[in-house]
Amino acid sequence: MPSAQSKKFASIPTATGGIARLACARMRELGKDPGAVLFRAGLTIEEADDPTARLEVRTQIKILELIAEELQDELLGFRLALSFDLREIGLVYYVMASSELLADALRNAERYSGIVNEGVRLYLSLDRTTAILLDYVNVDRRLDRHQMEFLLVALVRMCRQLTDSRLAVRQLKVRHSRANIPEEFKSFFAGDIKFGADVDEIAFPTPVASLKIVGRDTYLNSLLRRYAEEALVDKTAKRPGIRGDVQETISQLLPHGRAEASEVARQLGMSSRTLSRKLRDEGEAFAGILNELRAALAKRYLRDHEFTVTEITWLLGYREVSSFTHAFKRWTGMTPRQFRSSS
Numbered sequence: 001m002p003s004a005q006s007k008k009f010a011s012i013p014t015a016t017g018g019i020a021r022l023a024c025a026r027m028r029e030l031g032k033d034p035g036a037v038l039f040r041a042g043l044t045i046e047e048a049d050d051p052t053a054r055l056e057v058r059t060q061i062k063i064l065e066l067i068a069e070e071l072q073d074e075l076l077g078f079r080l081a082l083s084f085d086l087r088e089i090g091l092v093y094y095v096m097a098s099s100e101l102l103a104d105a106l107r108n109a110e111r112y113s114g115i116v117n118e119g120v121r122l123y124l125s126l127d128r129t130t131a132i133l134l135d136y137v138n139v140d141r142r143l144d145r146h147q148m149e150f151l152l153v154a155l156v157r158m159c160r161q162l163t164d165s166r167l168a169v170r171q172l173k174v175r176h177s178r179a180n181i182p183e184e185f186k187s188f189f190a191g192d193i194k195f196g197a198d199v200d201e202i203a204f205p206t207p208v209a210s211l212k213i214v215g216r217d218t219y220l221n222s223l224l225r226r227y228a229e230e231a232l233v234d235k236t237a238k239r240p241g242i243r244g245d246v247q248e249t250i251s252q253l254l255p256h257g258r259a260e261a262s263e264v265a266r267q268l269g270m271s272s273r274t275l276s277r278k279l280r281d282e283g284e285a286f287a288g289i290l291n292e293l294r295a296a297l298a299k300r301y302l303r304d305h306e307f308t309v310t311e312i313t314w315l316l317g318y319r320e321v322s323s324f325t326h327a328f329k330r331w332t333g334m335t336p337r338q339f340r341s342s343s
Helices: 004-010 018-029 035-040 045-049 057-071 076-083 091-097 102-116 146-163 183-189 206-210 219-234 242-256 261-267 272-281 286-304 309-315 321-332 336-342
Strands: 120-125 130-136 171-174 192-195 200-204
Touching: 018 045, 018 057, 018 076, 018 146, 035 045, 035 057, 057 076, 057 146, 076 146, 076 183, 091 102, 091 146, 102 120, 102 130, 102 146, 102 206, 102 242, 102 309, 130 146, 130 206, 146 171, 146 183, 146 200, 183 192, 200 206, 242 261, 242 272, 242 286, 261 272, 272 286, 286 309, 286 321, 286 336, 309 321, 309 336, 321 336
Parallel strands: 171 192
Antiparallel strands: 120 130, 130 200, 171 200
16 A cells, blocks of 8 residues: 555656747747756756656746746737647647547647646547547646646647648537636637636537547657557467457557457457457457557566656556556566666
């Protein structure tokens, strides 16, 4: 059972700090030194500029508020999100960009967003509209304006870029208040906007969920497929028959969090019952194949230092680092970090 102290530390969400670095860059562009602002937020310039260091989400929020005040820019978060290269988001962007439909891309954003920012949880709803709900986790939403506005703009930009279309937002709801709706918001979102709402939510018309992702960026899929093929050769060489087909299909679905027996069966053009029977005839079980491939991939990722342990956790289909750590220790007798340091 986790100690009270470990629970305390686990409850402090962190982020990659990319938004804070963009804000610092904006200060420098305007001829201002961000050092004093960062000091007030409890950081050094070196810490803030380090792309490998994660920041507490609350610290990032504070930095954005302080820089907005220093620059007298009430729309800092909004404006920062308009111009940055979406590929800077990294893994989450590439997973979304390699999806088939916008609905798939948004489900992947829902699944992977914690890699970028642990303090914001995304939920996708396809009931009456295509809606993306953003909810803060262990962070006081009342403290923030600029981070949320950045995220809302970035998500809409991503949906537009991935579908190569000028998607109009049906309705935007934002929990914090503004005396007036800025003209920039009206122009960008092109839909009904409500500040002081009870949720943070972007709603598109329902049909947009079925839009295809245009010009798929296959970087992530190619990279992960290469890892998967190498892992299969190293550890569980592909075998003829249904097992081989299942291994290959799992390797394609794992990065998208869809490596379930029912989805693998669908991809192979059969029912779950038929897949189970065919595997049983070969003396195999789906859970065993999935487990072996996860173990092989985990070792491959850890040896190459390409991804962080958090990213590997999600890439292998686990929702919590603790779940991945427990499984890896069962496979190897070591934690992922111990394995990486010994490789």
